[in-house]
Amino acid sequence: MSASKIWPGDPADPRTPIAHDARDVAQLASSATDLHTLDARISVCRACPRLVAWREAVAREKRRAFLGEEYWGRPLPGFGDPAARIVVVGLAPAAHGGNRTGRIFTGDRSGDWLFAALYRAGFASRPTSVRVDDGQHLDGVRLLAVVRCAPPGNKPTPAERDTCRPWLARELEILGEQVRVLVVLGGFAWQSLPPVLESLGFVVPRPFPRFAHGCEITVTRPGRTLRLLGSYHPSQQNTFTKKLTEPMLDEIFTRARLLAGLPPSNRR
Numbered sequence: 001m002s003a004s005k006i007w008p009g010d011p012a013d014p015r016t017p018i019a020h021d022a023r024d025v026a027q028l029a030s031s032a033t034d035l036h037t038l039d040a041r042i043s044v045c046r047a048c049p050r051l052v053a054w055r056e057a058v059a060r061e062k063r064r065a066f067l068g069e070e071y072w073g074r075p076l077p078g079f080g081d082p083a084a085r086i087v088v089v090g091l092a093p094a095a096h097g098g099n100r101t102g103r104i105f106t107g108d109r110s111g112d113w114l115f116a117a118l119y120r121a122g123f124a125s126r127p128t129s130v131r132v133d134d135g136q137h138l139d140g141v142r143l144l145a146v147v148r149c150a151p152p153g154n155k156p157t158p159a160e161r162d163t164c165r166p167w168l169a170r171e172l173e174i175l176g177e178q179v180r181v182l183v184v185l186g187g188f189a190w191q192s193l194p195p196v197l198e199s200l201g202f203v204v205p206r207p208f209p210r211f212a213h214g215c216e217i218t219v220t221r222p223g224r225t226l227r228l229l230g231s232y233h234p235s236q237q238n239t240f241t242k243k244l245t246e247p248m249l250d251e252i253f254t255r256a257r258l259l260a261g262l263p264p265s266n267r268r
């Protein structure tokens with residue numbers, strides 16, 4: 001996929017440098033001075049050959065229901081408020097969701113659940129997120145992922161997670177001290193956070209607490225406190241089996257608002 005590909009809201013252009021390996025990712029992440037530059041660099045990354053091959057194959061072959069659509073087929077930058085107090089950290093884009101639409105958690109069942117909950121909690125301008133030009137807007141929240149490319153079987157390898165880590169660390173660093181809460185979706189994202197947080201100077205408990213729905217921990221560094229709040233991922237497996245229900249997800253974002261020092265939402 002070309003960096004100059006025409007796409008609504010595409011942050012990249014032909015001059016955007018492209019990461020081809022883990023060293024490039026670390027260098028390009030650390031030297032990004034703002035969110036737009038970081039988003040552009042993330043969106044053209046080619047550091048993980050397996051992920052590049054998979055995301056682009058999916059974009060070519062497509063799912064029958066989306067044969068008439070053009071797929072994004074590239075890594076996904078974050079989406080949402082650049083002044084967010086709450087950051088939602090997911091696993092990775094879905095092959096026929098974000099990898100198709102070009103926006104994280106957009107165009108699949110997990111996104112349907114997440115954006116509906118964000119709307120009920122007063123963070124989203126509308127209860128659905130279907131495409132990049134649908135007018136969706138987030139206030140107070142930004143959505144990120146541990147791995148920015150759609151992985152085969154929704155399972156990135158440890159090496160792919162580690163290669164992608166500098167993008168996440170730098171995004172949290174640029175977002176800065178207004179971030180009070182990380183809402184972490186699922187065990188993979190939860191266990192991926194300690195080295196990210198340590199790279200930002202936070203003292204992380206060892207052993208790191210086990211993931212559970214509703215689990216909370218506090219990490220600190222001089223002059224700053226950050227709360228981590230765990231939630232089951234709104235995957236089809238979890239929602240179809242009712243391991244995660246709408247009230248459970250609503251409770252997470254009600255708690256996140258409280259921890260972030262935001263007034264309760266009156267939208268239900």
